[in-house]
Amino acid sequence: MLFLLLAPVAVTACEGDCIVDITNEYLSRYENILLTALQNLESHLNSSFEQLVPAASRRENSIVYFAPVLKAYNLTAYNNLEKCIFPSYFHGKCQDANGVNPPGCPNPDCPKVCGTPGSMVHFYPTLVKIVFDGTTDLLANLTAPGSKIYNQIQQTIMADVNKGQKKRMENLSRIMPLRSRAAIEARSTHSIQQGLKKIMKELRPTMLETCGGPNLSFCSWEQPMKEFILQYP
Secondary structure (H helix, E strand, C coil): CCCCCCCCCCCCCCCCHHHHHHHHHHHHHHHHHHHHHHHHHHHHHHHHHCCCCCHHHCCCCHHHHHHHHHHHHHHHHHHHHHHHHCCCCCCCCCCCCCCCCCCCCCCCCCCCCCCCHHHHHHCHHHHHHHHHHHHHHHHHHHCCCCCHHHHHHHHHHHHHHHHHHHHHHHHHCCCCCHHHHHHHHHHHHHHHHHHHHHHHHCHHHHHHHHCCCCCCHHHCCHHHHHHHHCCCC
């Protein structure tokens, strides 16, 4: 039941299960968003491969190239998002110097930034942006050129490219000098590497588009999330 709190209470902030459950609820809701964004990037990869990798050498589902991203994200997403929401923004007591909660605090609508469910509800647009930025920044960091995850993606892609190029070079070996074949291979490798960098730079705008644009309408879930948050005292 939602009610207006006007006096001090024992529970003064979102703690324990409240923190864990709200963080996990957002992670669960972002699963399809993340997969959709990666599938959109996958289509760019397919376009890049069409001329460089014979169909027989391509993966049946090139989303597998992003498996290292999903694995690393799953290992780090909870700690990252919890820190973004709670210690970084929604934290501390709402009570004034006399130990009295402002009207609406901790529930259902607290106009002071603090670590209560009511504060998260009152400043819900800020919470939505925090969750989006925290998720997208993590993905961008994981896939930055030169990172471990980025290098794993590139190695897997290049293995398939080289496999396709080998077959192509075998067909050209009878009519083309070795030096010319080596130059073609080098250009193909460079093209794929630069193409991958360009594609991964699209991750952030792709996430934004998947979430419905700047207002993040597809990543708000305002009504169900407010109800979820307010189940905690």
